[in-house]
Amino acid sequence: MVQTVENEAELEQNANESALKPQRIKITRFSDDSDKKTLHKRLKDVEICVPIAYGTIAFWLGRKATESQSHKWTVYVRGATNQNLGVVIKRVVFQLHPSFNNPVRVVESPPFELSECGWGEFEIAISLFFHDDVCEKQLDLYHHLKLYAEDESGPQSTKKPVVVETYNEIVFPEPSEDFYARVQKHPAVVVPRLPVTLNLPSVPVEDLNEKKGDTKDHPLSQWFNNFSEADELLKLAHARQRVSMRMLSDANDVLIFTGMFLICLMISNNKCV
Numbered sequence: 001m002v003q004t005v006e007n008e009a010e011l012e013q014n015a016n017e018s019a020l021k022p023q024r025i026k027i028t029r030f031s032d033d034s035d036k037k038t039l040h041k042r043l044k045d046v047e048i049c050v051p052i053a054y055g056t057i058a059f060w061l062g063r064k065a066t067e068s069q070s071h072k073w074t075v076y077v078r079g080a081t082n083q084n085l086g087v088v089i090k091r092v093v094f095q096l097h098p099s100f101n102n103p104v105r106v107v108e109s110p111p112f113e114l115s116e117c118g119w120g121e122f123e124i125a126i127s128l129f130f131h132d133d134v135c136e137k138q139l140d141l142y143h144h145l146k147l148y149a150e151d152e153s154g155p156q157s158t159k160k161p162v163v164v165e166t167y168n169e170i171v172f173p174e175p176s177e178d179f180y181a182r183v184q185k186h187p188a189v190v191v192p193r194l195p196v197t198l199n200l201p202s203v204p205v206e207d208l209n210e211k212k213g214d215t216k217d218h219p220l221s222q223w224f225n226n227f228s229e230a231d232e233l234l235k236l237a238h239a240r241q242r243v244s245m246r247m248l249s250d251a252n253d254v255l256i257f258t259g260m261f262l263i264c265l266m267i268s269n270n271k272c273v
Contacts, residue, residue, distance in 0.1 A: 051080035055165030062158040076113035083188035095125035
């Protein structure tokens with residue numbers, strides 16, 4: 001029975017870690033023939049990481065709500081630290097429910113977002129297209145629009161929205177030298193240090209003071225989740241602590257049950273004697 005308790009606790013711990021652990025999406029490249037055509041030299045054994053967050057924020061319209069338009073919501077892709085993703089992403093395509101007019105929406109510049117009104121929940125397909133020196137392949141993501149909170153039984157509020165976000169890290173293995181040189185000091189991108197002797201191509205470096213496209217002063221920024229590494233590790237530690245406490249509690253229950261059984265057995269044997 002102790003083994004069963006430990007197995008159940010281990011499964012719960014794995015589930016918690018899986019839900020909290022950031023996902024890393026590694027972008028696979030085309031064959032070397034593509035490099036010959038584009039003339040992009042690659043940095044071997046190097047990876048560039050771009051932390052992103054994507055999701056929806058939905059507000060109930062309250063008295064303004066109608067049967068067909070009960071909520072106003074925004075779907076978006078942003079930098080995990082609210083930095084401008086335009087340095088990596090060229091455009092984003094949002095695929096809405098077919099009932100919307102023009103369900104395929106293309107956003108050509110940051111911030112990569114769109115807002116709509118409606119009454120139903122559905123899955124939104126989000127396609128990311130990157131600049132030419134970044135990657136030729138698109139990245140497809142999927143997000144389920146939530147209008148109603150699952151953990152609240154009270155009345156809806158027009159002031160507190162329903163926020164659902166996902167954190168991912170997009171990894172570009174063997175990036176082009178042009179890409180690396182252009183973003184090596186940009187705060188939205190995590191790049192490794194290279195030897196100072198390496199001669200990178202002379203390309204226009206992205207303006208680090210450019211505020212257009214970042215989401216630090218976004219009207220909805222107060223509702224964004226904090227996806228800092230420290231925050232993720234803290235959540236993971238709390239999850240492990242809860243699992244450990246449950247294991248200890250269940251083990252104590254087993255010991256108490258075993259003790260009571262032994263006492264009853266001794267009493268029964270004494271009566272027999």
